[in-house]
Amino acid sequence: MPRAVRERQMMDAAVQTFGQRGYRAASMDEIAELAGVSKPLVYLYLHSKEDLFSACIRREAQALVAAVRAGVDPELPADGQLWSGLRAFFTHTAENPDGWAVLHRQARSHGEPFISEVVVMRDEIVAFVTALIGAAAREAHRDPALADRDVAGLAQALVGAAESLAGWANDTSDVSAKEAAATLMNFAWAGLENLMHARPWQPPADVSRGSADDGTS
Amino acid sequence: MPRAVRERQMMDAAVQTFGQRGYRAASMDEIAELAGVSKPLVYLYLHSKEDLFSACIRREAQALVAAVRAGVDPELPADGQLWSGLRAFFTHTAENPDGWAVLHRQARSHGEPFISEVVVMRDEIVAFVTALIGAAAREAHRDPALADRDVAGLAQALVGAAESLAGWANDTSDVSAKEAAATLMNFAWAGLENLMHARPWQPPADVSRGSADDGTS
Numbered sequence: 001m002p003r004a005v006r007e008r009q010m011m012d013a014a015v016q017t018f019g020q021r022g023y024r025a026a027s028m029d030e031i032a033e034l035a036g037v038s039k040p041l042v043y044l045y046l047h048s049k050e051d052l053f054s055a056c057i058r059r060e061a062q063a064l065v066a067a068v069r070a071g072v073d074p075e076l077p078a079d080g081q082l083w084s085g086l087r088a089f090f091t092h093t094a095e096n097p098d099g100w101a102v103l104h105r106q107a108r109s110h111g112e113p114f115i116s117e118v119v120v121m122r123d124e125i126v127a128f129v130t131a132l133i134g135a136a137a138r139e140a141h142r143d144p145a146l147a148d149r150d151v152a153g154l155a156q157a158l159v160g161a162a163e164s165l166a167g168w169a170n171d172t173s174d175v176s177a178k179e180a181a182a183t184l185m186n187f188a189w190a191g192l193e194n195l196m197h198a199r200p201w202q203p204p205a206d207v208s209r210g211s212a213d214d215g216t217s
Numbered sequence: 218m219p220r221a222v223r224e225r226q227m228m229d230a231a232v233q234t235f236g237q238r239g240y241r242a243a244s245m246d247e248i249a250e251l252a253g254v255s256k257p258l259v260y261l262y263l264h265s266k267e268d269l270f271s272a273c274i275r276r277e278a279q280a281l282v283a284a285v286r287a288g289v290d291p292e293l294p295a296d297g298q299l300w301s302g303l304r305a306f307f308t309h310t311a312e313n314p315d316g317w318a319v320l321h322r323q324a325r326s327h328g329e330p331f332i333s334e335v336v337v338m339r340d341e342i343v344a345f346v347t348a349l350i351g352a353a354a355r356e357a358h359r360d361p362a363l364a365d366r367d368v369a370g371l372a373q374a375l376v377g378a379a380e381s382l383a384g385w386a387n388d389t390s391d392v393s394a395k396e397a398a399a400t401l402m403n404f405a406w407a408g409l410e411n412l413m414h415a416r417p418w419q420p421p422a423d424v425s426r427g428s429a430d431d432g433t434s
Contacts, residue, residue, distance in 0.1 A: 175366070
């Protein structure tokens with residue numbers, strides 16, 4: 001069997017074990033057994049539990065980013081792009097619950113160097129969403145009422161909402177990827193569309209003396 | 218000096234040190250020095266670095282939940298409640314950046330028992346937001362078009378968006394609490410309001426053959 005195939009089997013077993021049992025509780029014995037190989041072979045190929053976990057994070061991060069990028073057709077109008085990107089994101093996290101658990105829970109909860117690995121991926125997704133919202137806003141009106149910083153904040157909100165929903169959807173029986181994507185789209189789209197057309201929500205006069213739409217004060 | 222006052226000084230010093238330097242890097246020497254007490258006194262009062270960190274998480278979690286609850290006037294209409302709750306949340310996280318770093322970063326990144334402490338707080342905030350959205354939806358129309366599960370998903374989306382934005386706002390110079398709250402309100406309100414009035418966003422026909430609003434498939 002070629003090395004690449006064996007290595008993929010080990011990585012598959014490792015993602016499943018780390019995702020389901022957690023980084024600390026997972027043992028190299030378990031991973032080797034699940035992969036159907038000897039433990040020394042796992043060490044030979046992946047060096048250490050720490051290296052194996054880092055490799056899992058990188059592989060799952062690349063797969064997720066690639067799935068979202070592939071899901072977005074840049075020819076679509078803005079809401080179509082966002083909808084297809086969200087569908088791709090939630091489909092991927094639903095089909096790869098162990099990979100998502102590695103990225104969203106395990107990689108963040110065991111210190112460095114793992115947190116930095118996942119932060120790089122998150123920054124890449126935020127940058128992608130920022131570009132998407134920025135382009136949609138410019139498309140909607142030529143005079144850019146949405147400042148770059150507002151776009152950056154909206155991208156953070158959308159990514160944070162998606163992360164939270166994906167965890168909830170995977171923990172809740174019978175919530176489909178499409179349902180999670182529709183929830184977020186319903187939640188986010190009307191507000192984004194209003195913003196892109198420079199129709200911000202206005203705070204009620206009785207709870208704020210200021211104005212919420214200018215982004216100052 | 219009464220014990221309670223001394224203990225608060227130690228906790229203040231600990232939150233600042235854990236928040237700015239991280240749980241691992243923070244030393245009990247540093248915390249004692251910053252609090253102006255001897256290291257043995259810190260151990261006498263708070264027992265261990267682990268216990269001290271747990272106590273910091275609990276204190277900061279209670280303070281955040283209390284600030285959000287106090288910020289929401291239940292007599293206001295739904296958007297006023299949400300707006301005032303978001304203002305309270307972002308004001309608190311902006312005024313307590315070290316406390317927020319303890320809750321959002323440090324408590325999640327050093328395994329158990331710390332993660333469980335912060336999960337309890339997050340669940341409490343999600344429950345509060347779920348009740349708020351659910352009440353607003355029932356107020357908007359008597360025949361509840363928003364199923365409980367949809368409300369739960371929306372609450373997850375809103376809380377995830379708020380967490381993400383609060384981290385970004387604290388890391389970005391000159392983003393005020395009000396600006397962060399307005400960004401999220403702008404992002405979230407129009408969609409929530411549409412949903413409460415049973416006017417969901419509809420996916421464009423060219424990117425999805427199904428319907429996004431029924432929450433099934």
